[in-house]
Amino acid sequence: EIILTQSPGTLSLSPGERATLSCRASQSVSSSYLAWYQQKPGQAPRLLIYGASSRATGIPDRFSGSGSGTDFTLTISRLEPEDFAMYYCQQYGSSPYTFGQGTKLEIK
Amino acid sequence: QLQLQESGPGLVKPSETLSLTCSVSGGSVSSSGYYWGWIRLPPGKGLEWIGYIYYSGSTVYNPSLKSRVTISVDTSKNQFSLKLSSVTAVDTAVYHCARLSSWRGRNWFDTWGQGTLVTVSS
Numbered sequence: 001e002i003i004l005t006q007s008p009g010t011l012s013l014s015p016g017e018r019a020t021l022s023c024r025a026s027q028s029v030s031s032s033y034l035a036w037y038q039q040k041p042g043q044a045p046r047l048l049i050y051g052a053s054s055r056a057t058g059i060p061d062r063f064s065g066s067g068s069g070t071d072f073t074l075t076i077s078r079l080e081p082e083d084f085a086m087y088y089c090q091q092y093g094s095s096p097y098t099f100g101q102g103t104k105l106e107i108k
Numbered sequence: 109q110l111q112l113q114e115s116g117p118g119l120v121k122p123s124e125t126l127s128l129t130c131s132v133s134g135g136s137v138s139s140s141g142y143y144w145g146w147i148r149l150p151p152g153k154g155l156e157w158i159g160y161i162y163y164s165g166s167t168v169y170n171p172s173l174k175s176r177v178t179i180s181v182d183t184s185k186n187q188f189s190l191k192l193s194s195v196t197a198v199d200t201a202v203y204h205c206a207r208l209s210s211w212r213g214r215n216w217f218d219t220w221g222q223g224t225l226v227t228v229s230s
Contacts, residue, residue: 035216044112044220045204051211056218088155092216096170099147099155 002027002091006100012108019076021103023089028069033093036065036074040085048087049074081107110135112205112221120199120228126192130205130221137186138163143208143215144188146179148201149223156201160208160215161188195228202226 003026013019023034032052039045047056049065052072062077076083084107089100116128130144137144145160159169161179169177173192181188192199202223208215 031212031214033214033216037217037220042222044222045217046220047216047218050209050216050218090155090157090216092214095168096172097157099157101154 001096002029002094002098004089004091004098004100006087006089006103008103009101010104010106012106013079014108015079015081017079019074019079019083019105021074021076021087021105023067023072023074023100025070025072025091029072029091030093032068032072033091034065034067034072035090035092036063037088037090038083038085039088045088076105079105110207110219112207112219114203114205114221114224116224116226118225118227120195120226121230122196122228123194126190126195126199126226126228128190128203128205128224128226130188130190132186132188132207135207136183137181137188138183141210143210144179144181145206145208145215145217146190147204147206147217147220149204150198150201158190158192158203197228200226200228 005024007022034052036049037045053065111133113131120126143160146158161167176193178191204223206217206220209218
């Protein structure tokens with residue numbers, strides 16, 4: 001099973017700043033089959049990125065994904081107030097599909 | 109707009125079977141190329157993938173839960189369901205249903221339900 005480790009656990013930033021979230025895999029994720037999700041309290045998780053770098057439909061271009069192999073990054077170029085939430089990475093290259101523990105992005 | 113809604117008992121006794129249904133609106137469980145799955149979030153822990161199903165009835169389960177899980181689909185009602193047998197307190201979690209998109213045999217969760225809390229307790 002591929003273990004995903006997200007860092008930092010909590011990220012405190014201000015609106016307008018740049019956010020960089022990391023997701024590291026215990027072994028290589030085949031063909032960059034990695035996704036990122038955003039979840040706000042009481043809401044359904046929302047797909048942001050799939051295939052490591054492809055934005056999902058309707059996702060603003062301030063969200064971008066990069067990386068390959070074992071190291072992946074989600075970048076939010078300029079934080080908006082609605083971006084403060086929980087973020088999860090997930091690999092779907094091998095079974096079982098696994099998720100990271102999440103990064104909480106909070107307002108500083 | 110595709111929407112998914114979980115329903116079922118919020119409290120299940122230990123050793124019994126947890127049963128949840130996901131109702132799909134704004135789309136069809138019979139749509140070619142999409143799968144339908146379940147994920148859970150235990151309190152204080154990370155997300156765990158449970159399994160998924162295609163409208164034909166073919167299923168893939170997480171090996172850690174495979175012996176206790178059954179996912180089924182009812183195309184006439186546009187629903188799919190989860191059954192988890194012999195539950196214990198560790199099965200207490202928020203359960204989400206989701207649609208999976210597919211590419212080259214790999215699937216990611218493109219739309220999620222809000223989730224429903226199921227507590228296992230006597």
